[in-house]
Amino acid sequence: MPRMKKTQKRSREGETSVEPPPSNHPLAKWFHANEDLIFYELRLAGRKEIPPRYLNPTLLDSFNFNHLKEMLSMQGLMNFLQIRDKYYPELTSIAYSTLGIESDSQKPNNFSMVFKLGRNLYRIHCDTLGTIWNLPLQGCLFEGGKIPLEDWGYDKMRAMQLFNLTQNEKSKIPCQTMNDEYRTLLYLVTYVLEPRTSGHGNVVDEDLVLMWAMVNEIKINWPFLILHHMLRIKGKDTSGGxxxxxxxxxxxxxxxxxxxxxxxxxxxxxxxxNEATLHHMGRGKEEEAPPMGFRGHPGPSSSSQGEPFMSDLMQVLQSIEYNMDQRFQGIEASQARMETNQQRLDQQIQSLQQEQRKIWRSIRRVEAYTFSEDEDEEQD
Structure with missing residues (x-):
């Protein structure tokens, strides 16, 4: 489908008015302004979806992750992490294209989620948003390093020591040396709290900050953080999920x-x-999981246990499972894109069929009119 040029109309008063999308466009009902449709087509249409994940809470009891359970409960995340619903990839992408945040400069914690679908503007206040998502609103307004982290007593090197992490020669911080409990915490951060398409095996700065805050019992306003992460998703190029x-x-x-x-x-x-997730990560051995260290000190690394041969073998198996998981995700993403394209094609075919029916009706009216004129001439 050819891209449309961005156009605007000017009213008699000289003010810019909204140019509506073409009425025959398959997605016209979801867009009031043509520029929003153009933004969607250029930046969001066909993007890869990040498969949703949800926590089975029995995992925490099965591996005696008591400290992790306490941290999640303190942050008010237990119900949120168990959210599981069917989802609508294309409609969600459309809603992302007009997403915004309204906030009071005097009261930053008074904010609302705003987006448009068709001619309807939706505004959801943070109190309602917290109820919908099963999240409390208490906590620091953190949106990715834009607050003075020294107020938290945060130091990157101390945080890396706490989680038993080291930077490799490629300036990345692999997570394989973390114990099972911290590794599960990282999994929840990168797949649910701040989901991303790739790089789950490496710890980035924001992962480190969030985990530091949770270990040190610093409450975070999660609806605020999630909304700002949604805006970052919207602002990414087409490679973002x-x-x-x-x-x-x-x-x-x-x-x-x-x-x-x-x-x-x-x-x-x-x-x-669940437990299978830990096994896929190469973790969760038959023996009891190692305890998490007390606050401010790293717990023992589970990777240091076992014979070298078994450790190497587990790394190979983990790599194979990871590659298989990535391939399955690629297949699912390709299938989703094919289904979306098929749906769009069906909509375009329906639109063309409707146009064809209109043309035939017009032709019949013209023929009927011409026939009546010929009869009048013969009678004359």
Whole structure:
């Protein structure tokens, strides 16, 4: 489908008015302004989705992750991490294209989520947002390093020591040396709290800050953080993934948006974070999981246990499983894109069929009119 030029109309008063999208466009009903449709087509259409994950809480008890359970409960995250809903990839991408945040400069903790679908502008206050997502609103307004971290007593080197991490020759921080409990915490951060498409095996600065805050019992305003991470997702180029899909489903349900004709996907068995997840990471051995160290000190690394041969073998198996997981994700993403393209093609065919029917009706009216004129001339 050819890209449309960005156009605007000017009213008689000289003010810029909104140029609506073409009425025959398959997605016209979801966009009020042509420029929003153009932004969607250029930046968000066809993006890879980040598969949702949800926590099975029995995992924490099975491996005696008592400290992790306490941290998640203190942050008010236990119910949030268990959210699992069907989701609508294309509609979510459309909603992302007009997403914004409104906040009071005098009261930054008074903020709202704002987006448009068609002619409807939706505004959801943070109190309501917290209820929809099962998240409390208490805590620091953290949006990715934009607050003075020294107020938290944060120091990157101390944090790396706490989590038993070292930087490699490629300036990356691999997570393989973390113990099972910290590794599970990182998994929750990179797959659920701040989901990303790749790089889950490496710790980035924001992962380190969030885990430091949680270990040191610094409460975070998670709705605020998630909304700002959504804006970063929106602002990325086409290589970025679309995350928080199940959270958007809850928004659509709350607002009563009709999704009956939208392409829908369901979670599968790989969406659950459970004991099998730990085994896929090469963790969660048969023996009891090592205890997490007390606050401010690293716990023992589970990777230091066992014979060297078995350690090497586990690393090989972990690498194979990781590659298989990446291939499965690639296959699922390709299948989703094919299904989305097929749906768009069907919509375009329906639109063309409607146009064809209109043309034939016009032709019949012209023929009928011409026939009546010929009869009048013969009678004359």
């Amino acid at each position: 679309i995350g928080y899909l199940c959270l958007w489903t809850r928004i659509f349900n709350y607002l009563g948006i009709d999704v009956s004709n939208e392409f829908v996907k369901h979670l599968n068995v790989r969406s659950e974070i």
